[in-house]
Amino acid sequence: MKEKIISLLKQTIEELVQAERIPECNMDTITVTTPPNKEFGDFASNLAMTMASKIKKPPREIAKAIKEKMEAMGDIIERIDIAGPGFINFYIKPVMWTSVLNDIHDQKELYGTSSFGRGKKVQVEFVSANPTGPLHIGHGRGAAVGDTLVRILSAAGFDVEAEYYINDVGNQMNNLGLSVLSRYRELFGNEISFPEQGYKGDYIKDLASDLSKIHGESLLKEDTSKAVEICRQFASRAILEEIKDDLQDFNVSFDHFFSESTLYENNEVDAMLGYMKEKGLSYEDEGALWFKTSNFGDEKDRVLRKQDGTLTYFAPDIAYHKDKIERGFTQIIDIWGADHHGYVPRMKAAIEALGADKECFHALLIQLVSLIRQGKPVQMSTRSGEFITLKEIIDEVGKDVARYFFLMRRCDSQLVFDLDLAKKKSDENPVYYIQYAHARICSILANAAEQGMTPDMETAALGLLADGEDLELIKVIAAYPDVVTGCAADLEPHRIAFYLLELATAFHRFYNKSRVISDDGRMTKARLVLISAVRQVLANALALMGIDAPESM
């Protein structure tokens, strides 16, 4: 509907320009918004005010010219008001709104999708936790945000790939092997000092125990380096499988798991270093190899290869992003924990140095999650191995509630996850409130079906809905496509969560004021079409968040 107003407005301006009533102007900046108050119409534009300074005419005069022209050509518009300093307020003919019911009926689960993204290739990389331990609650937020963003971008017409980068090379992995080996030796009574930087969680003991069932005592006799290698491989594979299981239980899926080790196998890291040298972007100093990130806006240069000859984490990461660029993505979106924000300028520098447009790279930073149980914070520390895992959260509150809670704040806002609220099956819990709206509609539709009535577009008199509570509800579902494209354009998945709450509220209000199945046969038919459309939109929006739409509760 908003799109229709914008195109009408553009057409009007063009005609006014041709008639030389106003001079040429830029049409791309036309904005149409939903006004803060119903009294100001269904849509409003501040166009006349923004044009006023450029063409040196009073805004109300410009608005008047637009109003006269547009009112004459509108099948959609009932009337136009000029208000305040020069707002143009549009009032849509009530009957026009009911056409959205036809759209929803025709498009079903595709209602809300668009060609906004024009099929552009986009990659979203998220979670990417090292396979050194189970996913914890912080990863959960990243997973919920990333997966939902992928679904939204896809709905908005982008060609999206979801990728998980596995850091399966380097110190952390060695550390994992050492930790498991120590626990393994412990099992056989060998008192071995546990590595200082080792992983202390109980899952390490479980892995050691599994290993002992396969290998018996044989690893005790191996060289330490070989034993560590065996432990490392066994543990990282097992942990990665567990991560994948957790993600599946969380309704999160990836198109591609990208292993860091393949960068070395395919010589991509060396190739990147060669590229840097060739372009004169790297230099040797104090025995280390540096990358001139300061040429691209970073505050200082960064080390690629350390004095001891080993590479920093940054080096393979550049090679990884080079690989992404070469795969032809027009947008590369990385979802990181907010503690990595200092890493953004150097990654942007790398993207630019690699010859790509730095605007194509977006780092979405996810703020911290803290847990509250019985009003008290739950202490967590990765180092001590005391952290709440994603699996524990899912087991305790369920996948749907967890996903919603992770998405009910803006990404850059810290999140307090209240476990008691999450488990409450009452009106305080927004997830059940929303799902209940869907279940209620299903229940009404089932009752209607028992009486031999199903929603039928052909025979329903939709004109009956162009008023009162019915119209209010229609306006909410009509806004849905704009919400989806808005989320995609600004990379803000949390807006779906807020929209769902708004839609559920609108439906519950409608339910309490109006009966769907009544003695009035014509109204019953029309409202069955209406609630069936509402159900479809609830289901579509819930699907974007990866949350179930239950038929009964």
Added chain:
RNA sequence: GCCCCCGUAGCUCAGUGGAUAGAGCACAGGAUUCCUAAUCCUGGUGUCGCAAGUUCGAUCCUUGCCGGGGGCACCA
């Protein structure tokens, strides 16, 4: 010291270069012979952290300050 994010109702948080800044919770009262009461309705509160600047217009943009969190590695 430098950098990033946040600061909006009692609490948790949305929101916007524009019109009277919103929701949920909490608190109080009310609604169901009828499609699920996991529901709805009615109540009111704001120095949009502080100050200056840009603007016809700033809670929003810029700068400085205050407060909270995070980051400043030849760790990953």
